Amino acid sequence: MSKQIELDLDSIQKAILHIGGLVEDRVDKALTALLQRDAALAREVIDGDNVIDDLELEVEERCLDILALRQPVAKDLRLVTGIMKINSDLERMGDLAVNIAERAEVLAFVPSLPFRPDVTRMAAVVKRMTRDGLDAMVRRDEALALRVWEMDDEADRLYRELIGEAIQFMSKNVDRLGDVMHLVGALRNLERIADHATNIAEDVIFVVEGKIVRHRVLEVKQHILDRAKRDGESTHSKK
């Protein structure tokens, strides 16, 4: 591997982690705005989206340049294409955080809805998935990536529970229908953030393992577990 490609790869990895940090912060703030009914914080998230958009374009252009000029192969090629995908997932997570903030801004000005504890739990799971997906990338930790994937089931379960409660509540409080629909919109965006975190986890496994995970979860999971066993250590202790 030439010195130059090493520098290039290092630099796009730093850039993607920088974007990841910004996205994590925005998801965090959007959820805090929603849970604490903080309209000013919601507005801050809504107004600050351009930074991530610009960085996303920059990373994509740099990845394309690396493909064209350095013509990476094998692991390096996987890293560049993996980063292109993660980049695109992060940008959408940023957009979804804005959508949550828009709902949070509306909901900050109406009477409180009775869903806070469960929304808090779902928010915690999704924030954890976002954080762990990025950590898995930094550490090339496919076992952590697998756990992000498993957490998505928990996020889906909490989402379905909350939607069920929202429908129950609406049927008894028809006057709050419009407000609850804003909350439902926020939850739906949260659930999509979890999906993108899962995509990132899949991309990390692709970068590390060279395997496309999508639609093949059980097969790839078994492979990772078998190898961990063969190595005589639990996948967990690898970190």
Add this chain to the structure above:
Amino acid sequence: MSKQIELDLDSIQKAILHIGGLVEDRVDKALTALLQRDAALAREVIDGDNVIDDLELEVEERCLDILALRQPVAKDLRLVTGIMKINSDLERMGDLAVNIAERAEVLAFVPSLPFRPDVTRMAAVVKRMTRDGLDAMVRRDEALALRVWEMDDEADRLYRELIGEAIQFMSKNVDRLGDVMHLVGALRNLERIADHATNIAEDVIFVVEGKIVRHRVLEVKQHILDRAKRDGESTHSKK
């Protein structure tokens, strides 16, 4: 350009158009199942998702092979990376069609909801966007791609209108709340299909123009219009 890369590029383009045709068919069937309350057709869509998933993986692997083995540059590189993105959008459109079919299956067994004409209109716009996005790819027609993009505003407008009507209806028919929420879920998935069709249009412009459109729509649009003017013909007559 070597003969081999020409054959490779031709072959992945054929593959992506094949997937595109399948996805179009599934979106179409899911919407017909929803509008005509056809549970058997909904089930057909739900059961047939694996084919697209397998093809998507195959195209992704072939694109990675082309990047590694043929090391395309300039326009060829844009084509390969553009196809990788379109591939991923198509796969998600297929998943969203399944989600719509799942809602359609539930709704086929409950009394009809009074939203059919407007849902039909939104369905027509989104089907058109899907079809035109793929056609723009086949013909390398950036003016058609721009129109897909503009149609997304119409899809968004119809979506917002329908959600407003759904909330109105629910407030007067609390006993139908759960059913309407299934319709809302189907509409939301339809709106996301429109977003993916818009992504495909952006990717077509990237492949043709070498410009990343995202977040820069006005700038790129002006460039395309200016060039069309300079060429002494309307962008429309290019097709």
